[in-house]
Amino acid sequence: MNDLGNQAGNTQFIDRKSFILGMITAFAECVANECKRAAFSPPFYPEDYKSLLTETRRIAKDNGVFIWYEKNLDIPRKTRLNWFVIYKFPEVFDEYRALREKAYNPAWHLDKFTNFLSYGVVWGVGADSVIAQIREKRETRATYARILLKPGAWPIENR
Numbered sequence: 001m002n003d004l005g006n007q008a009g010n011t012q013f014i015d016r017k018s019f020i021l022g023m024i025t026a027f028a029e030c031v032a033n034e035c036k037r038a039a040f041s042p043p044f045y046p047e048d049y050k051s052l053l054t055e056t057r058r059i060a061k062d063n064g065v066f067i068w069y070e071k072n073l074d075i076p077r078k079t080r081l082n083w084f085v086i087y088k089f090p091e092v093f094d095e096y097r098a099l100r101e102k103a104y105n106p107a108w109h110l111d112k113f114t115n116f117l118s119y120g121v122v123w124g125v126g127a128d129s130v131i132a133q134i135r136e137k138r139e140t141r142a143t144y145a146r147i148l149l150k151p152g153a154w155p156i157e158n159r
Helices: 016-032 046-063 090-101 143-148
Strands: 038-040 066-070 083-087
Touching (some): 038 090, 066 090
């Protein structure tokens, strides 16, 4: 499980490290081009951090964005997952920190982070006339959880 190249309890092999770094690259590009205010990397186990750090730093530098390693010390150790916060502007990161200081964690309170993550937010010419909404709600499965995590590791059970 510590080797990011191996599967996380899945029957089909997928290179976990490449999957995580690919998502980090895509989100870094979105943040760099201001399509998103901020983003989270896919969640990963604490022991994966060292294997991801060098390349994640390079991706951030290449895209002119910043990363913050969220250790999630408020999640019990046996179920703890971590992620990188990707942001371009310090005031956006300050918003994230303010939410975390109020004891909100995206693993349990994603609704508090929707504006931070640019979910349902529009801007630009004519933005004031747009009504943000989901056209059709569908049941979805978290692909990253199926590929990256042990069965049952997501969603993280709330204390």
